Amino acid sequence: xxxxxxxxxxxxxxxxxxxxxxxxxxxxxxxxxxxxxxxxxxxxxxxxxxxxxxxxxxxxxxxxxxxxxxxxxxxxxxxxxxxxxxxxxxxxxxxxxxxxxxxxxxxxxxxxxxxxxxxxxxxxxxxxxxxxxxxxxxxxxxxxxxxxxxxxxxxxxxxxxxxxxxxxxx
Numbered sequence: 001x002x003x004x005x006x007x008x009x010x011x012x013x014x015x016x017x018x019x020x021x022x023x024x025x026x027x028x029x030x031x032x033x034x035x036x037x038x039x040x041x042x043x044x045x046x047x048x049x050x051x052x053x054x055x056x057x058x059x060x061x062x063x064x065x066x067x068x069x070x071x072x073x074x075x076x077x078x079x080x081x082x083x084x085x086x087x088x089x090x091x092x093x094x095x096x097x098x099x100x101x102x103x104x105x106x107x108x109x110x111x112x113x114x115x116x117x118x119x120x121x122x123x124x125x126x127x128x129x130x131x132x133x134x135x136x137x138x139x140x141x142x143x144x145x146x147x148x149x150x151x152x153x154x155x156x157x158x159x160x161x162x163x164x165x166x167x168x169x170x
Contacts, residue, residue, distance in 0.1 A: 003120045008051060013025070015129065021043055035053060036054070047064075057121070059118050061116055061128075061135055081149040084149055114142065
């Protein structure tokens with residue numbers, strides 16, 4: 001049976017609550033800025049779960065990695081280590097069936113978004129947490145790729161972030 005946007009939001013909030021991770025309903029904040037998002041939760045420090053207005057059939061789960069300025073200086077195409085990291089990251093995302101997008105600030109790479117979705121037809125606790133765990137695992141693997149390619153690379157300001165370093169059922 002087809003789920004409404006509000007039904008999906010209520011389900012997702014219940015699924016987030018069982019993790020005991022702090023979250024915030026950012027729907028009103030987001031609506032003030034844009035009508036592209038119907039609802040949004042920020043979970044922990046870097047996970048966003050949202051429902052786009054132009055997609056009635058799915059919810060999106062994003063992990064947003066932001067890089068400190070010292071790390072961003074390393075992430076330039078003329079750096080052979082970066083070219084290798086880009087290929088490795090692309091490969092792991094393809095294999096694990098998640099999307100990724102480099103976030104730019106002017107000419108600098110300021111971050112990386114890792115994302116996936118859950119179709120509303122199969123939106124239940126297990127499918128939601130499977131997608132969450134998959135995105136979290138890929139994010140942790142990407143951090144390892146970046147650290148392996150760049151000595152001293154922080155990867156994110158809080159590498160022990162509760163939303164990517166533990167299983168949702170742990």
